[in-house]
Amino acid sequence: MKLTLAFIFFFNLFFSIKTEKPSTISTYDPNYVEIRYDQPYKNDYYDFIVMRREGNKVKAKYFAQNYLNIGNKYRNFASGKNVILYAAAGYLGDGYNNLKNFTIENGVVIQEKLDNSKFDALVIIYATGGIAVSNLRNGDLKLQGSGADPSRKLDLRNDAFDKQFFIDWCKKESATVFQTHLLAFNNQLSIPSDADVKAINKDPRERRFLIVGKDKAGILKHVVINRRETSGLRAGAEKCFDYVKNYLGITVSFMINLDTGAQNVFNVYNSDGTVNSDITKGSESSVDKSYNLLVYYYE
Amino acid sequence: MNSTFLKFFVFLLTCISVFFILIVYKISKINYDSDVQEEVVTMTNSFDIKPYLNSLKTTNINESFPFNIFIDSLELSDLNSIxxxxxxxDSxxxxxxxxxxKVIVRALTEKLEAKFNQTAQFENLDTLFNIIHWANRFQNYQYFDTENSILxxxxxxxxxxxxxxxxxxxxxKYPEHKFDTKFQLLIHTCASKKFTPAVNMSKxxxxxxxxxxxxxxxxxxxxILNTSLLLKFLIITFITVTLFSYYITALQLIKLFKK
Structure with missing residues (x-):
């Protein structure tokens, strides 16, 4: 009897850790989401998820937290939501349990250190589910609402006053922000050609990117592209940019890195709510391994 | 015990020994000097900036403001002076x-930083401690002079x-100093203020x-979360072998005492 009870206890414990699916079955309109894997192009293979933003049905959300994984935050959010995918996005600092770069979640400052040289993308996730990216190198961030002058350009890197203004604006707007590598901007690759040579960590890794742009019909699309073959950041970005721009025919507004790093958390759901295990091979699906997470959902 | 198992056992013990020697080597290289420099307070003679402001072009104050004279003249950590x-x-x-x-902020950040970059020895961690001490004053000033709290x-x-x-x-530049006490203290001070620096570390x-x-x-x-099955197996094997060796030793000792 005791043995049976012990078996049931450990069996439940094991499977309770593994459960990641939202408590309700996740479904969405397949007309808004296209999932493909192992797509051949120039002797390489690509996996991608293309999401149409028209009608504001597909929305983005970002979670971040220091020292505690975002598992509970995600599960509270995902309950009753139609999740399309989630992926770890921001970089982690030492110990792999804290955020490396500037991060604000729903107006709450989590990490205030703004990297001044490498990470040029300031990603803003609006409450409406949209995503915008400002190139920090250009110093031309424009804001609207909460007392911001829409014509004023903010230079967060070089003007401390502008940076504080932006933080105050985020608090008022309950905005979510994180900083990462900007790989392409205005349909041009922006990561330096010698980035892989100069990288501190030269280990080739599987890569994952978010590309936002418009197709030939002018429809705004968000593309998460997954490259299971390992490569340097620049090499991987160059190939994926070429694929999205020339094969998928998307004029790229921006392309950012979704850092695989120590987290490598990635999961994709089909329109019927089942997990698409073909595209997530080699990555981790447990959100309990993640300290930040970019989520796309259908509403 | 057959000879293959014995060889494997010796190999494992050698691996463990090498690992611990490496750890001891790393730890022995750490600088535990915790003699952190106290705040240096210097009081310069007051300097009247008023004559220089006469030439200020009110249309473009950001360009015509005498930044260098301002920095040289001001007692940079004195609330009343600021x-x-x-x-x-304002007058x-x-x-x-x-x-x-915004002009005052620019002087105390961008312009002062440019001046610091020419003279300060940032490779001396005490310099960074001094900057934190100095900056901390401004954090407190916001409560005393609420009118200028944003500044x-x-x-x-x-x-x-x-x-x-x-x-x-x-x-x-100096990755070997990452565990030094002073460096770690600075890292934790910044982290406590939500400005966590990223320190590169090997596994x-x-x-x-x-x-x-x-x-x-x-x-x-x-x-449990981030290691492969192979590594988990190897670690469990290490632990089992270690415990097993303690068990064998204990048995031998018991036999010895019984004799």
């Missing part, structure tokens, strides 16, 4: 509070951000670091 200059500027260029504040907040945050970025550069260094921080529960958690 308040006086701010009031003076010279009235109804322009926002731009006036103090911005200056404070700018310099903590500056120190955090400098620590990252220091770490890239082995991370294990050493977490052991030194007594983060055993965290290590076990990462071991």
């Amino acid at each position: 308040k006086n200059v701010t009031a003076l500027l 010279f260029v009235p109804n322009n509070r926002y731009e006036n504040t 103090y907040t911005v200056v404070y945050k700018h310099w903590i951000n500056f120190v955090a970025n400098r620590l990252e550069l220091y770490n890239q 082995q260094e991370k294990v050493v670091y977490n052991i030194s921080q007594n983060k055993i529960a965290y290590l076990i958690n990462r071991l």
Whole structure:
């Protein structure tokens, strides 16, 4: 009897850790989401998820937290939501349990250190589910609402006053922000050609990117592209940019890195709510391994 | 015990020994000097900036402001001195509070940083401690001079951000000093202010670091979550072999005592 009870206890414990699916079955309109894997192009293979933003049905959300994984935050959010995918996005600092770069979640400052040289993308996730990216190198961030002058350009890197203004604006707007590598901007690759040579960590890794742009019909699309073959950041970005721009025919507004790093958390759901295990091979699906997470959902 | 098992056992013990020797070597290289420099307070003679403000072009205050004279003249950590200059500027260029504040901020951040970069020895960690001490004053000033609180907040945050970025550069240049007491103290000070610098560590260094921080529960958690089955198997084997060797030793000792 005791043995049976012990078996049931450990069996439940094991499977309770593994459960990641939202408590309700996740479904969405397949007309808004296209999932493909192992797509051949120039002797390489690509996996991608293309999401149409028209009608504001597909929305983005970002979670971040220091020292505690975002598992509970995600599960509270995902309950009753139609999740399309989630992926770890921001970089982690030492110990792999804290955020490396500037991060604000729903107006709450989590990490205030703004990297001044490498990470040029300031990603803003609006409450409406949209995503915008400002190139920090250009110093031309424009804001609207909460007392911001829409014509004023903010230079967060070089003007401390502008940076504080932006933080105050985020608090008022309950905005979510994180900083990462900007790989392409205005349909041009922006990561330096010698980035892989100069990288501190030269280990080739599987890569994952978010590309936002418009197709030939002018429809705004968000593309998460997954490259299971390992490569340097620049090499991987160059190939994926070429694929999205020339094969998928998307004029790229921006392309950012979704850092695989120590987290490598990635999961994709089909329109019927089942997990698409073909595209997530080699990555981790447990959100309990993640300290930040970019989520796309259908509403 | 057959000879293959014995060889495997000896090999495992050698691996464990080498691993611990490496850890001891790493720890022995750490500089435990915790003699942190106290705050250096210098009082310069007061300098009247008023004559220089006469030439200020009110249409473009940001360009015509005498930044270098301002920095040289001002007692940079004295609340009253900063308040006086701010009031003076407001009287010279009235109804322009926002731009006036921005000019003072620019002087105490961008311009002062440019001057610091020419002279300061950032490779001396005490210099960074001094900057934090100095910046901390501004964090407190925001509560005493609420009218100019934005000024103090911005200056404070700018310099903590500056120190955090400098620590990252220091770490890239001197990676062997990452566990030094002073460096770690600076890292934790910045982290407590939400300006955590990123310190590059190898996987082995991370294990050493977490052991030194007594983060055993965290290590076990990462071991369960982030290691492959092969590594889990190897670690379990290490532990089993170690426990087994204790067991054999204990048995031998018991036999010895019984005799």
